Amino acid sequence: MFRRRALRRRLAAGGAALGEAALRRLARALDAGPAGTACAPAAPAERLAVLRVLRHPDLRTLAELRRLPHCEQPQCCNPYHHSRLCEPETPPPPYSRIAMDDVKPKEHGENTQDARRTNHERLATGSLATDGEERQSWETEWCRLAYWELTQRVGRQFSVRVRAVDVFGGGGGTCAGRHGLCVDALDTKEPQVEQVRKTRAKIGLGVTLSLESDGVWLYNRSQEPVFVSSPALDAAAAKALLVWRVAPGHCLCIFDPSSPPPAVSLPHVGPVDPRSVRISFAKGWGPKYSRRDVTACPCWLEVLLAPPS
Numbered sequence: 001m002f003r004r005r006a007l008r009r010r011l012a013a014g015g016a017a018l019g020e021a022a023l024r025r026l027a028r029a030l031d032a033g034p035a036g037t038a039c040a041p042a043a044p045a046e047r048l049a050v051l052r053v054l055r056h057p058d059l060r061t062l063a064e065l066r067r068l069p070h071c072e073q074p075q076c077c078n079p080y081h082h083s084r085l086c087e088p089e090t091p092p093p094p095y096s097r098i099a100m101d102d103v104k105p106k107e108h109g110e111n112t113q114d115a116r117r118t119n120h121e122r123l124a125t126g127s128l129a130t131d132g133e134e135r136q137s138w139e140t141e142w143c144r145l146a147y148w149e150l151t152q153r154v155g156r157q158f159s160v161r162v163r164a165v166d167v168f169g170g171g172g173g174t175c176a177g178r179h180g181l182c183v184d185a186l187d188t189k190e191p192q193v194e195q196v197r198k199t200r201a202k203i204g205l206g207v208t209l210s211l212e213s214d215g216v217w218l219y220n221r222s223q224e225p226v227f228v229s230s231p232a233l234d235a236a237a238a239k240a241l242l243v244w245r246v247a248p249g250h251c252l253c254i255f256d257p258s259s260p261p262p263a264v265s266l267p268h269v270g271p272v273d274p275r276s277v278r279i280s281f282a283k284g285w286g287p288k289y290s291r292r293d294v295t296a297c298p299c300w301l302e303v304l305l306a307p308p309s
Contacts, residue, residue: 003027014053016046022077026050029078034205034221035178036080039073047077055079055249066251068219069164069210083219083251086244138306142211146302147183149196151295155186157304164210166221167301169203183299199298202282209303215256216277216305220246224282229294230254231261231274243286255305277303 004027011018018026026040042050052059056079059065064085067074071081145158145167158181166180183203191197205221220226229243232255246252254277261274280300285291294300 011050011053014049016049016053018042018046018050022046026077029080030054032080034080036078037070038078039071039076039081040078041073041075042077044075047075050077051079051082055082056084066217066219068221069208069212083221084247084249086246086250086252142306143209143216144304145181145209146304147181147186148295148300148302149191149200149298150193154183160209163212164208166206166208168206168221169200193298196298199282203299206281207279207301215253215258216303217251218246218254218279219251220248222281223248225284226282227280227284227286227297228252228254228277229286230277232256232277243280243284243289245284254303257305257308260308273304275305275307277305279303 004023007027007030008018008023011023022040022042025038026042029036029038029040032038048059048062051062051065056065065082066085067076068081068083071078076082141159141161143160145160145165147154147158147167166178168178168180168182170182170184183200183206191200202222202224204223207226208219208221210217210219218226218228225248226246227243228246233242233244244252255275278294278300279302280294280297282299283291283297285294285297291297
């Protein structure tokens with residue numbers, strides 16, 4: 001009861017006045033945290049004020065938010081069920097050389113030049129996630145997922161047929177009961193490389209990938225940023241292989257099946273698969289980063305989108 005009174009006072013100070021039933025549902029949703037699935041409906045006039053008070057103090061309109069796929073109530077005010085739109089207008093700033101010095105060639109057995117060459121050679125085949133699996137016929141899945149640690153793929157491709165899929169870690173039991181791709185379940189052995197071990201422990205709730213009416217959306221539900229490279233983001237990204245930073249609690253449309261990007265070919269690289277998206281957990285890469293190549297990232301994901309029918 002005391003918690004609800006404190007919550008009511010906090011909301012009232014921000015201009016939101018919820019009824020007792022709505023306040024009780026919101027309190028339960030907050031107790032469940034980011035992994036909770038229960039919605040907390042509220043009157044339209046109260047939703048903006050509640051979300052400002054509890055998570056987004058600088059929120060101007062509800063149009064700046066997008067509900068997560070598992071949210072079932074259009075009028076939900078559970079702050080964990082909303083993601084802030086990420087609009088990649090400019091590439092993120094480069095990491096400092098000092099901050100990136102913890103990635104040494106000895107940690108993954110090859111230098112940056114070797115990793116870049118390996119990536120480019122594989123790009124020419126259309127995708128990094130090969131091993132013959134790309135020759136399998138596509139049936140009802142809309143994408144396939146391949147999880148990598150540095151230059152090594154872990155486990156087999158994961159076919160996705162449901163509209164939304166979670167990719168998450170399993171540390172601390174925070175992801176118990178979730179359905180999707182648990183990276184810890186792919187390899188139960190403790191990673192030998194320290195950077196991989198540390199980064200995998202940070203994945204937590206990870207990301208949600210969702211096929212929606214206006215494209216394929218990525219929702220970052222972890223406590224760390226994720227980094228995305230997709231030829232579909234814009235023409236500049238396709239030509240320069242730029243990498244976009246998606247902060248915790250933010251979302252980004254990473255592909256629009258209705259207007260897929262054209263195939264591109266880069267000098268000294270060859271053709272780049274326009275239907276392949278790369279997502280790195282916690283660590284960025286690219287021309288502006290010390291990690292020049294995705295294969296230098298400790299934990300990353302390749303999303304292979306189904307070919308047009």
